[in-house]
Amino acid sequence: MTDLAQNTLDGLFLGSSYALLALGFTLIFGVLRRVNLSFGPAVMFGCYAATWVHLNFGAGLVLLAMVAVLGSILAGAYVERLCFAPHRGGSAIAAMVASFALWMQFEELATIALPRHVYDFPALHGGAPLAFGALTLRVESLVMLLAAVLVCALLWWILYRTRFGVAVRAVIDQPQAAQLAGISVPRIFMLTFALASAIGGLAGFLIASSHEQVTPMLGMWSTMKGLLAMMLGGLGSLPGAVLGGLALGLLEAHSQWFFGPQTRDLIAYALLFILLAARVPWMTTRSAS
């Protein structure tokens, strides 16, 4: 029983990191109707920038978080200019393959700047986990959950309470009508990308400091987990992204406990495959071509 509760708790925390990644993915997909495979690698770029600053200047955590977010925004802007702005209204496949090409660039750049396979990343807290009766809780996990809740609240406020948010929702629902109403669609694309990358950068910083390390695999890992969580929650829905992330985290924590890490991933992919093949209503309501 304690194990079950502990696994559920761990799954929720794991899921909140997936939820953050999925939110970034979903923002971009919702607005652009394009998949950005370079989302994870841009997050990794931010984390590598922070690690580099940490190694060379020994900067503190707050500064590292800022570097990670700024690095991710910078990388995101580069991706947007080169892969998505030129293909606006054009080929979705071309945009996606271009974003994959830049993924290759980020990965090689990371290994040139920091050639070792693994680098230490400072932990947020580093002390012993908190204990609640038989259950244990890492401070990093709590911060992650808190960050996910805060980012959701902030996003909601931006999308539903600001002029920018109205414009974003207009572009999501009716891109042509939004353009006719005088909204600058290219500008919205750019800002959405920056916002999504900032969320990704924050998520990356929290993930790196909870793992206490960065590797070049972080790019692929973030893209895969973000995509999976986004698809599970229904493509292009922000609340769906959060739910999809949490569901994926819970599923992984429990199946890891029962079956080990390989079968854990097998189950997650099998679930995605089955849900897609069964065309469950919440997953196939949005056009994705």
Next chain:
Amino acid sequence: MDDYAIGVLTNVGLISFLALSAYLLLIAGEMSFGQQAFFGVGAYAGGMLTAMYGWPLPLAALCAMALGALAQFLVGLPTLRLRGLYFAMATLAAAEMARILFELFHFQRQLEGEPVGPDGTQGFRGIRWVFEHGVEPLGYLGIVYALLALALVAFLLVERSRLGATLRGVGEDPELAASLGVDVNRVKLGVAAAAGALAALGGVLYAHHNTYIEPRNFDIMLGVHSLAYALIGGLGTALGPLVGVVLDIGALEGSRVFHGYRMIVFGGLVALLLIWRPRGLLDERAVQWLRRRFS
């Protein structure tokens, strides 16, 4: 030719099969992130048949192709009605499942006191049919390119036929094709089976070229690369995917000029190329222009 050049050229040929299988699905309007799985199925099945059961390579290759075709047909049955990204994600999920199953796959036989066969994440070594039968690297290169030429001739014949027009019709506008009496789902299932067989053939040849395979060889990177090759080479002709593979593996790896910066150069070039030509270097327009020019 030195061994390095032969190795690079053989690799170009092997990966071309995978790129062709991604291309075949693309012209029929489907984007797959999962062709690496069928490449892997072919590699494992072919390698097991020759190394563990002593089958001759040609027979093992045919068997592996049939298995690859069946595997992609079965994956296609529930997923080919999905559009765009949904199909891409379903194939990705299937391919990752296949890769993890390769990791969990332990199946060995004792041959001359040595265990032979897939050993999970430790991989599968000793696929030595080519060495044992005295095929020189240059000879193997010849075999790979002869098979590739065969596949290309088949592609060019199909593209000039009614079937080719049907394929492109299904790819460009499935509703229109259906209204003209084309059974879209059947065409797509046929395409899936053919693409699976092509990828599996590449996989068999790959396993026998390297003599060693492991699950990591068949990860998402390989699949997205083959998709990228098909797209940058161009969707106008079956020669397009080859151009893509040659550009990446041949020119950049072969020249070794950009050593250490290969991906940065190649990635940037691909992104720029796609701005200029979103359907690749040899797109439909370029192919028509070339035909008029040379006929």
